[in-house]
Amino acid sequence: MKKILITGISGSLGSAVAKKLLYQNYFIIGVSKSKKNYKKFLSKIQNKYKKNLDYIECNFNNNSSVDMLFKKLSNKHRNINYFINCAGVISRKNFLKEKIQDWEKILKINTLVPMQISQYLLNRPKNKLSDLKFIFLGSQMSRLNHPAASPIYSVSKAAIQPLIRYCTSNYAKHGWTFNNVSPGTIKSRMQKNIKKTKFIKMIKNIPSKKIGKPEDVANLVAFLINEQSNYINGSIINLNGGSYLD
Numbered sequence: 001m002k003k004i005l006i007t008g009i010s011g012s013l014g015s016a017v018a019k020k021l022l023y024q025n026y027f028i029i030g031v032s033k034s035k036k037n038y039k040k041f042l043s044k045i046q047n048k049y050k051k052n053l054d055y056i057e058c059n060f061n062n063n064s065s066v067d068m069l070f071k072k073l074s075n076k077h078r079n080i081n082y083f084i085n086c087a088g089v090i091s092r093k094n095f096l097k098e099k100i101q102d103w104e105k106i107l108k109i110n111t112l113v114p115m116q117i118s119q120y121l122l123n124r125p126k127n128k129l130s131d132l133k134f135i136f137l138g139s140q141m142s143r144l145n146h147p148a149a150s151p152i153y154s155v156s157k158a159a160i161q162p163l164i165r166y167c168t169s170n171y172a173k174h175g176w177t178f179n180n181v182s183p184g185t186i187k188s189r190m191q192k193n194i195k196k197t198k199f200i201k202m203i204k205n206i207p208s209k210k211i212g213k214p215e216d217v218a219n220l221v222a223f224l225i226n227e228q229s230n231y232i233n234g235s236i237i238n239l240n241g242g243s244y245l246d
Contacts, residue, residue, distance in 0.1 A: 001052070003027045003080045004225070005073070005121075007087035007114065009055070010037035012188035013137060014086030016214030017221050019045065024222065027052045029077050031069065032087070033059045060087060060113040061105055070120055082133045082225055083121055085114040088157075090190055091150040103152045110156035115163055122171065132176040134167065135224050136160050137217070138236065140184045140244040148198045161236065168234030177233045179224055184240025186212040208241030 004021055008014035009030030015037075018028050022045065032038055035057050042050065056072050059065040073080070089109045091102055118134060141149070142158035160180065167178040185191075185202055194202075203211060220239055223229055238244055 001025065001027045002082065003029060003077060004082040004084060005029045005031065005077070005080050005117070006084045007031045007117070008137075009086070010034040010041060011086060011088070012190070012214050013183075013186065013217050015041040016218040017084060017086055020215070020218035020222050021225065022049050022052060025052075026082075026225075028054070029073075029080065030055045031058050033057070060109045066113060066116065073120070078124070080121060081131060083117060083135070084221060084225075085117070085134075085136045085160075087114065088137065088139075088190075090153045092148060092194070093150050095150050095152075098150055098152070102150075106150075106152045106156050107159070110153070111159045114160065118163065118167070122167070131227075132171075132174070133225055134164075134176070134178045135221055136164065136178075136180050138180045138182045140182050140238065140240050142182065144244055147202060148194045164234060164236075172233050175230075177224075177230065179232060179234070180236045181217065181220055181224070182236050182238050182240070182244075183217055184212060184238075184243045186214060186217060186239075188214065206241045206243045208243075210241060212239065212241060 004026050006014055006018050006028055009018050010032035014032070018030055022028050030038065030053065038055055056069055058069040087109055089106060091098065091106055093102060114136060138160060139157040141154045142161065146154055164178045164180050185206065191199065203209065216239060220237065224232065238246065
């Protein structure tokens with residue numbers, strides 16, 4: 001059974017992705033800060049699938065917690081096949097009032113720890129690595145101005161793209177893939193602190209005139225995990241109802 005490491009499993013998108021892949025007979029190693037939200041996710045999973053789940057609580061803004069994550073992975077899950085980064089946090093503060101600590105928090109969660117995890121997975125002995133797949137949830141706001149968030153969110157999401165280009169250029173020869181799913185506005189808990197007027201305006205600006213569902217993200221990720229997508233590599237894949245057009 002293939003093992004998938006999913007960060008942000010307690011979030012709206014991470015839990016939808018985990019549920020989809022769990023029901024497709026993968027073993028899921030879920031990582032998140034919120035054990036409470038993970039328990040809510042667990043309560044919605046059919047009992048017969050729970051044996052294929054393991055959970056590691058980790059606060060990405062705490063170095064000791066991140067170190068413990070790697071220790072637990074080394075002890076229990078050395079043969080991880082796929083990595084899906086769904087962890088993410090946003091800042092809706094006024095840019096002119098933000099402090100350096102605010103930026104550091106966003107960058108740590110959205111960029112630095114996912115890079116650390118990628119480095120850890122790629123540093124394993126090559127003869128023990130097979131069909132590795134890396135999928136990072138980005139955002140269309142890495143290429144657009146966000147109307148309801150600080151620019152540090154866009155910066156943190158854009159910063160993953162050079163990592164994907166580097167890894168594709170250097171490691172695709174081994175049969176490994178590195179892709180970025182770039183969602184637009186997707187229904188999630190992340191939107192709970194957007195002003196209603198701004199949110200309505202955001203929806204009006206989407207050509208499809210609706211926001212996406214977490215299941216839309218899960219369906220795309222499930223395709224990228226499947227061997228049918230093996231020739232898709234180094235890509236930024238839009239999932240936004242037409243709100244960003246290349």
